Amino acid sequence: VQAASCQTGARLRVVGEQPAGADRGLTIGAGEAIRIFTGAPLPAGADAVVMQEDVKRTGDSIEVECAVEPGEFIRRRGADLAEGQKILGRGEPVAAQTMALLAAQGLVEIEVGGVARVAIVSTGDELVPAGTTPRAGQIFESNALMLRALALGAGVEVPLVEHCPDDLERMTELFRRGMESDALIVSGGVSVGDHDFVKPALRALGAEIDLWRVAIKPGKPFLFGRAGGCAIFGLPGNPVSAFVTFLKFVRPALRKMSGAADENLGLRQVSACLAKEVENDGDRPHYLRGKLQDGVFNISGLQESHALFGLSRANALLRVGSGEKFPAGALVSVELWD
Incomplete structure (x- = not known):
């Protein structure tokens, strides 16, 4: 309709119908109305839309039962998103609503960051898998499952999850396999005990260890190093310590590997x-x-x-x-x- 023709009680002649979809090229003048459906293009000459609940139709005419202002119930081109406007930046997460926004612009594909691959190895003779019977002095292993869930939540792939007893030869071989990934996460064995073989096993594989303690609680024993293109994180064996150090140190690194911007790395x-x-x-x-x-x-x-x-x-x-x-x-x- 034209808002100027729509005083309360005004009668307008219905001269056409515009459904959603292809524009029929309709035009209206003063004293006229076109029935229009949600999402349809606005006919030429119209400057407002009246809800059908606010009119009374009789044959080919309607009676307007409310005042109408110009622009009512019209979605203007560029009101939500203008031509040339930046809609997504490098390093920003692509969420479900972001994909809808991209699809609404007719985009078929975009370039995204790569998916990092992470290997997880828990260590310790005192740990046994769930479903078995622990002997005296043993407990069920829980860190590997927790760390896998945390890593998947950070948006990476986890091709290897293993437990290794305190055996230097077996640990060295398992770490060798883990280093084929972008990152290796080890839980336990990073302290200074006689049976903590993580550092000797890593050094046997040529890994460079940059640090092995951090000043936080929980989580003082923490190792970081590199072997070729693989980042190595050694987490404490205590599960809460492993959880906290993963969130504070490992998660930001994994997100960075996946292409996240600096402002999107932390919690x-x-x-x-x-x-x-x-x-x-x-x-x-x-x-x-x-x-x-x-x-x-x-x-x-x-x-x-x-x-x-x-x-x-x-x-x-x-x-x-x-x-x-x-x-x-x-x-x-x-x-x-x-």
Whole structure:
């Protein structure tokens, strides 16, 4: 319709119909209306659309039952996206809604970052696979499964997941296979014990070890090195320590390998109200695990490096620096992994 013809009670003559799809090239003048369907092109001469619920039709005419303003229910070309506008940048994630945006521009394909391949090896004589019967002094192995899920969540492929006992020869051969990937993640065996064979096995394969300790809690034993084109990450054997060091050090590296921009490497940070007072009287920053719900952050269970139950109830990390204290009710920044 033309808005100027649409005072309340005005009668307009219906002169045509424009369905969604091909433009029929229709035109209207003063005192006329064209029935139009959602998504259809606007007829020439029209400057507004009236909902059919707001008119009464009798034969070939309608009576307008409300005031109409120019531009009502019209989607203007360029209102959402203008010609020449940047819609996706290098290193940005391609989500479901991004794919819809690209398809809406008629794009068939785009160039994306490569998918990194990651090998995962857990170590230790004290670990046995689920489904078997542990002997005295043994526990079920859980890190490999957890790390595989975390790696897949970071957008990489995981072609190898193995457990290796504390045997230098077997470990060396397994690491050799793992180094065929872009990254090798090893859990356990990176400390200084007599039966920690990870570093000797890596050195036997010519790996260069850049560091083997970091100043965070949990997760002090942490190794990083390289062997050719393979990045090597040695994580602590305690599962919570392995989880935290993966999120803080391994995940950003894997995302970088996959082409993510620097601003998209870390976990999402949000503000939260602290439910209870927390204090760190240690000499390392402490990453507390907790549950963020309805804007409030609660510490989850035991904050110890073996305590998987508390970790399983958590969805966020809170960094508390050495000597730092936050009172209950304080506004803090937490990092979400869910």
